[in-house]
Amino acid sequence: MNAHGRAGARRMRLRGLLRKEVLQILRDPSSIAIAFVLPVVLLLLFGYGISLDARKVPVALVVESPTAETASFTASFFHSPYFEPRAHFDRRGAEEALFDGDVAAVVVLRSDFSRRLYGPRGAPIQVLVNGTDANTARLISGYIDGAWRAWLDQVARDSGIRLAAPVTIESRVWFNAAVRSRNFLVPGLIAIIMTLIGALLTALVVAREWERGTMEALLVTPVTTSELLLGKVVPYFVLGMGGMALSVVMAIALFDVPFRGSFLVLTLSSALFLLAALGMGLLISTVSKNQFVAGQIAIIVTFLPAFILSGFIFDIESMPRAVQWITHVIAARYFVAIVQTIFLAGNVWSVIVPNALALAAMAVFFLGMTRRRTLKRLE
Amino acid sequence: MWHQIRALVVKELLAVWKDPRSRFVLIGPPIIQLMVFGYAATYDLRDVPVAFYVEDRGSDARELVSRFAGSPVFRTVAWLERESDIARVLDGRDAALVVHLGQDFSRDLRVAQPARVQLLIDGRNSNTALILAGYANAIVRDFNLDWLRRHGERMPPANLVVRAWFNPNLHSRWFIVPGIVALLTLVVTLVVTALSVARERELGTFDQLLVTPLRPVQILIGKSLGPLLIGLVEGTVIVLVAVLWFGVPLLGSLVLLYLGMVLFLLSVIGVGLMISSLVRTQQQAILGAFLFLVPAIILSGFATPIANMSDAVQLLTWLNPMRYFLVIVRGLFLEGLPAALVVHQLWPLSLIAVASLSAAGWLFRNRLA
Numbered sequence: 001m002n003a004h005g006r007a008g009a010r011r012m013r014l015r016g017l018l019r020k021e022v023l024q025i026l027r028d029p030s031s032i033a034i035a036f037v038l039p040v041v042l043l044l045l046f047g048y049g050i051s052l053d054a055r056k057v058p059v060a061l062v063v064e065s066p067t068a069e070t071a072s073f074t075a076s077f078f079h080s081p082y083f084e085p086r087a088h089f090d091r092r093g094a095e096e097a098l099f100d101g102d103v104a105a106v107v108v109l110r111s112d113f114s115r116r117l118y119g120p121r122g123a124p125i126q127v128l129v130n131g132t133d134a135n136t137a138r139l140i141s142g143y144i145d146g147a148w149r150a151w152l153d154q155v156a157r158d159s160g161i162r163l164a165a166p167v168t169i170e171s172r173v174w175f176n177a178a179v180r181s182r183n184f185l186v187p188g189l190i191a192i193i194m195t196l197i198g199a200l201l202t203a204l205v206v207a208r209e210w211e212r213g214t215m216e217a218l219l220v221t222p223v224t225t226s227e228l229l230l231g232k233v234v235p236y237f238v239l240g241m242g243g244m245a246l247s248v249v250m251a252i253a254l255f256d257v258p259f260r261g262s263f264l265v266l267t268l269s270s271a272l273f274l275l276a277a278l279g280m281g282l283l284i285s286t287v288s289k290n291q292f293v294a295g296q297i298a299i300i301v302t303f304l305p306a307f308i309l310s311g312f313i314f315d316i317e318s319m320p321r322a323v324q325w326i327t328h329v330i331a332a333r334y335f336v337a338i339v340q341t342i343f344l345a346g347n348v349w350s351v352i353v354p355n356a357l358a359l360a361a362m363a364v365f366f367l368g369m370t371r372r373r374t375l376k377r378l379e
Numbered sequence: 380m381w382h383q384i385r386a387l388v389v390k391e392l393l394a395v396w397k398d399p400r401s402r403f404v405l406i407g408p409p410i411i412q413l414m415v416f417g418y419a420a421t422y423d424l425r426d427v428p429v430a431f432y433v434e435d436r437g438s439d440a441r442e443l444v445s446r447f448a449g450s451p452v453f454r455t456v457a458w459l460e461r462e463s464d465i466a467r468v469l470d471g472r473d474a475a476l477v478v479h480l481g482q483d484f485s486r487d488l489r490v491a492q493p494a495r496v497q498l499l500i501d502g503r504n505s506n507t508a509l510i511l512a513g514y515a516n517a518i519v520r521d522f523n524l525d526w527l528r529r530h531g532e533r534m535p536p537a538n539l540v541v542r543a544w545f546n547p548n549l550h551s552r553w554f555i556v557p558g559i560v561a562l563l564t565l566v567v568t569l570v571v572t573a574l575s576v577a578r579e580r581e582l583g584t585f586d587q588l589l590v591t592p593l594r595p596v597q598i599l600i601g602k603s604l605g606p607l608l609i610g611l612v613e614g615t616v617i618v619l620v621a622v623l624w625f626g627v628p629l630l631g632s633l634v635l636l637y638l639g640m641v642l643f644l645l646s647v648i649g650v651g652l653m654i655s656s657l658v659r660t661q662q663q664a665i666l667g668a669f670l671f672l673v674p675a676i677i678l679s680g681f682a683t684p685i686a687n688m689s690d691a692v693q694l695l696t697w698l699n700p701m702r703y704f705l706v707i708v709r710g711l712f713l714e715g716l717p718a719a720l721v722v723h724q725l726w727p728l729s730l731i732a733v734a735s736l737s738a739a740g741w742l743f744r745n746r747l748a
Contacts, residue, residue, distance in 0.1 A: 030663050038670070045674050049692035057686075098544065100720065104686075124540045131543030132713050134551035135422035135510070136684050141541050142513045145520075148539050166526050167443065168493045169519050171512050173502035174469055184504050200669065204662040288400060292574050295665035296404040299566060300412065303673060308416050313682050315507045317475075318425045323418045337472070340503045350471035 013223050017231030024205075025235060034200050035239035039193045039247045046189050047182065047255045056084045057140050060094035060103040063087070064111040073109065073125075076151040082143045098130055105129045105140050175344040186257050187343040188312035190247045191335040192303070194270070197243050198277025199284070199302040201236040207285035207294035225374050229367065233278055240274045241267075251343070261342030265352060269342075272359040273335040277302075279366025280331065286373045306332035334358045383593055387601030391575060392608065405571075405609065409563045413556075413617055417625055420555040420682075424452050424510055430474035432459040437485025443496065443522050447478055452514045465499055475501045476511055488526075545713045556625050557712040558681045560617045561643070561704045565675065568610035568644055569668050572651025575602055577664035595743050602655075603648045603736070610644040611637075621712070631711030635721045639707040642728040646700035649735025656742040675701050703728045 025031045061077060063070045077085040086103065088094040094106045108126040116123040127144055129137045209215040218228060248266065251257045281298065288294040308314060309323070310332040316324060327333050334355040341351045396402050431444055448455045456474050459465060468474040479497040487494035498515050500508045527534055579585035588598060618636070621627045629636075654667035678685075678692065679701035685693060696702050703724040710716030710724075 028660065028662070030660075030666050034666060041670075042673060045692070045695075046677055049678055049688050049695075099714075122534050122538050124538060127539050127541040129541065129543050130545065131547065132545050132709060133554050133684060134543075135506075135554075137543050138422075138510060138513055141543075142509070142516070144541075145513075145516065145539065152535055166488055166491075166494060166523050166532075167496055167519055169498060169516060170495050171498040171500060171515070173500045173508050173512075175502045181506060184502075184506075196669065196673070200666065204665055208660075208662060290398070290400060291661040291665070292570075292578060293398075293400045293404055295574065295661070295668070296401070296408070296567075296570055298665070299570060299669070299672070300404070300408040303669070304412060304416070304562075304566070307676075307682075308420050311504070313506065314420050314422065315424055315427075315504065317427060318421060318423060319419045323415055326415060327419075341472075344503050345470055348470045 009222075010224075010227065013221075014227050014231060017223065017227060018234060021231055021235045025239070031201055031236070031239060034197055035243040036246060038197060039190075039243045040250070042193050043186070043189060043247055043250050043254075047186055047250075057082055057105065057143065058084045058086065058103045059140075059144075060088045060097050060106045061085050062089070062091050062094045062106060062108045064089075064091075064109065064113075067114040069114045069117055070109050072154065073151050076147045076154070077107070080143070080147055080150075083147070095128070098128060101130070104136070105144065107144065182255055183257050183344060184340055185312075186251045186255050187339040188310070188336050190244070190251060191273075191310065191332050191339050192306045192312060193247060194240065194244055194273060194335065195277055195302050195306040195332045197240050198236075198274050199281040199298050201239060202232065202278050202281030203284045203294045203298035204291055205232065205236075205285065206282055207288055207291045210285070210289035211291055219374075225371055228374065229282065229371055232282060233275070233367075236278055237271075237274055240278065241270065244270045244274070257343055259343055260346040262347055265347055266339070266342050269335070269338045269352065269356050269359065272356055272363060273331060273338075275363035276331045276359050276366060279363050279370060282370040283366050283373070286370050305330045309333065310336045312336050328358075329362075331359060331362050334362075384597050384601045384604070387593065387598065388604045388608075391601065391605030394575070394578075395571060395605070395609070405567060405613070409567060409613060409617065410620070412563060413559055413620055414624075416559055417552065417556050417621075420552075420559075422506070422510065422551040424507065424514065426454040427452055427476060427507075427511060428456040428474045429453040429476045429478060430457040430459055430465075430468045431455065432462070432465060432477060432479045434482040435480050435484040437488075439488050439494075439526070440480050440484045443480070443519070444478065446518050446522055447515070450514070450518060452511075469499060469501050472501065472503075475507065476515070478515075552625065553627050553713055554709065556621045556627050557708045558705055560614060560621060560708050561679070561701055562676060562681060563617055564610050564614045564640070564644065565647055565701055566672060567613050568606050568647050569651045569672060570665070571609055572602070572606040572648050573654040573664045573668040574661055575606070576652065576655035577658055577661045581660050596740060599652065599736075599740055599743050602652060603645070606648050606651065607641070607644050610647070611640065614640050614644075627712055629712050630715030631721075632718070635716075635718060636708070636711050639704055639711075639721065639725060639728065642725060642732050643700055643704040643707075645732040646728060646735050649732060649737075649739045650700075652739035653735060653742055656739065656746050675699050678702075679705055681705060697727070698731070700728055700731050703731075 059077060061074050063074060074085065077083045088097070091108060094103070094108070097103045098106050106128040110124070110126070113123045125148065127141065129141055131137045206215070209218070252259050280301070284297050284301070285294045288297060306312070309327045309330050311327070316327055316333070319327070338352055338355045341348050395405065429447060431447070433440060433444055447453055453476070457468055459468070459477070465477050465479070469477060477499040479499065481495065481497070484494045496519060498512065500511055502508045524534070576585065579588065593601070622629050650671055651668070654664055654671065658664045658667055678688070678696050679699055681701070685696050685702065688696065707716070707721055707724045710721065
């Protein structure tokens, strides 16, 4: 056979394979659902659902003996948008409310508050927070701290004495001036959803072919391993990129997340990430050859690590060194960094290039491993 | 009747157990995940990279900077020379925080004008940004109090004395690890159940099951008991690791914990069987499991508080069994929640279990048998 004929035959085989995959996708619409329905549902649910900005924190205010001074202090809580204050007259009731979870914090002004206010050591204001959820507890005590400082400023202005702190903080939060958690959660969610789509689309497909024995049938045809893989990757790659485009449009149009980078860079890095995710899915199904195992592994190595180890919510730098090493094998980690940067900061090459290279390396590794594992089965 | 069901349960357990790979995925990964996530999932910041841009050489400036640099929360990565360097280190994520003291810092302090310290924070993760700002606030507040005391100035008239109940040192690991108990039992049990019927239908053995003398309701019971046992063993192992390895205090009663776990598992099994009877292939079953799992986890309060969600989504969380079980697990672990309060979580959980199991039973009769 001459070179021209071989190339023609290869094209024909590939076309046949692609046709088979596309028909399979169309016959069982679950793949299309994964690519398009899953991102829409998840983004809507999470975009509106999750937020780390505490709002209207219920706080019990215990004023043991009300005076003008205590009233001026509690007023700062009633005027704050962060609190939903509830007046209590005794400490016991407030502590019970804290125990039952009806309030998140208790602020106690003791009966000697006004008397000690201008004494040498000042009056203590007791704050009890429910520490079960440490993160929320810290945020709430931060809000209470803010209310306390606003009240001190007020006292200083009213009494004309200088009480202002010697050093004041002027913070500016870059890339997300309003500190809106949605701005970083939505780009992170896109990365997680893409991990799901990429791995789910392919993890089960090949496992099913092994389980049903149709893989052996394919392997005895003249189709080469590379063609076989290409035939599997291309259709799902197209589906995945479609899902990605849909998610990005939703993030910008629906959730008003600022987009400061370029679409071209985002498209290229998404393509790299998708190849890595599809490669991982293919490898899972090639190794497990059983849909039950492939499904369990897909859930275990995709969604949960992408959720917890990618830096999406939990800060990677704060994890123990050993766990930080593990995060390096999670593709979502690199993609989360890229997507958050492209959305909020712009094309920062020092972030994008190393992360994109890591994704490319993972894609090559997973696809190469899948190819080797499939070759071995032939023998 | 019972020995027939027992035979079915034994068969179910064998179906999962006899294949070494599926045996492995039930044991290995959950333990590995518990260990990794237990250490990874924390909101407590450590070693946050910080850069300083200090234009003032006074001793007060030096003292404030050393308080930042000496804190275990921060790790100094750079001393900047030019203002333009600020953008460079923040953009490239080399530093998450830049502390800037202007050249007037010492002079302002001397002449009793508020001296400003500027904090520039990377907001790409706004949660980390807020926590960082909180730590920085505390450092500056301590500096202020010490400075006032040293210079014999008037102290502020009132001070906050903050105490955290149940978790005095505010370890977020104590909060997260009990949550992982709920997370992993949910994942394993749901997938086992969702695939059990789907696999038999795909392989054609379900028809054989239907021609046995077993009635559909007996098949349903048999199909639920297997995953229930698997889930209970899984949950027990994870609780043991949480207590013995991570040292999370378990203050509440074990009876209540297991009561909650059984009800939670039954609700999850009901959902799994519903998925199983609605789908035709294992692929669709896995998809269905995912479609339930991902929202159930994200909308449970596991990582982000339910109180922060929008009102409509909060209503939706009432249907989520994991929401109740999380309150039970965390309450029993950290607060020693009394039975009277656990009941508030148990009855919705039983309603969900009854509803999902009856729906599964109905689907069984009408779609399969």
